[in-house]
Amino acid sequence: xxxxxxxxxxxxxxxxxxxxxxxxxxxxxxxxxxxxxxxxxxxxxxxxxxxxxxxxxxxxxxxxxxxx
Amino acid sequence: xxxxxxxxxxxxxxxxxxxxxxxxxxxxxxxxxxxxxxxxxxxxxxxxxxxxxxxxxxxxxxxxxxxxxxxxxxxxxxxxxxxxxxxxxxxxxxxxxxxxxxxxxxxxxxxxxxxxxxxxxxxxxxxxxxxxxxxxxxxxxxxxxxx
Numbered sequence: 001x002x003x004x005x006x007x008x009x010x011x012x013x014x015x016x017x018x019x020x021x022x023x024x025x026x027x028x029x030x031x032x033x034x035x036x037x038x039x040x041x042x043x044x045x046x047x048x049x050x051x052x053x054x055x056x057x058x059x060x061x062x063x064x065x066x067x068x
Numbered sequence: 069x070x071x072x073x074x075x076x077x078x079x080x081x082x083x084x085x086x087x088x089x090x091x092x093x094x095x096x097x098x099x100x101x102x103x104x105x106x107x108x109x110x111x112x113x114x115x116x117x118x119x120x121x122x123x124x125x126x127x128x129x130x131x132x133x134x135x136x137x138x139x140x141x142x143x144x145x146x147x148x149x150x151x152x153x154x155x156x157x158x159x160x161x162x163x164x165x166x167x168x169x170x171x172x173x174x175x176x177x178x179x180x181x182x183x184x185x186x187x188x189x190x191x192x193x194x195x196x197x198x199x200x201x202x203x204x205x206x207x208x209x210x211x212x213x214x215x
Contacts, residue, residue: 027140028138028145033206033207039206
């Protein structure tokens, strides 16, 4: 998959669990988990919602992998 | 995400109940051998009513199981639903084409219709449940690491 993310790190900084983040943006905990393990690429809307929770631009959380 | 049209979550159990109810009805039908009467061909004949009752119970049951809402619906689950549906349609048409090729004109097309009624729904339910199971298992693995 051509994308990586720093969701786990950002969550650790903000000190919230997967379940709490999931509830904040209205998705299942499974979705947060699969995003963190790079198994699922979120839609733009979801990425923007996540970025809003962490108060950072999307590019700081989601990055294209080299060579893409 | 825009809300999709799906039945409420409890409809899954209603669907399961309807599906389970149709099994004894079929057994009664088969054990009394009701459709062997050749004079019994009207719209409200015993065999036709039984056929309709079993088919309606089965299809509406499967339909409710297939299209009831998960506890939390999000875009990933929507994607899983869509890909399961695609494979179910592929499987259905593959089976349908094979059946059409390997049956001659004397075949009872009611059987083909019956097959066509449940194959897409059953394939969809099995695939989607398997995908949901794998998704949930990835979560319990994660919990295992965290401990």
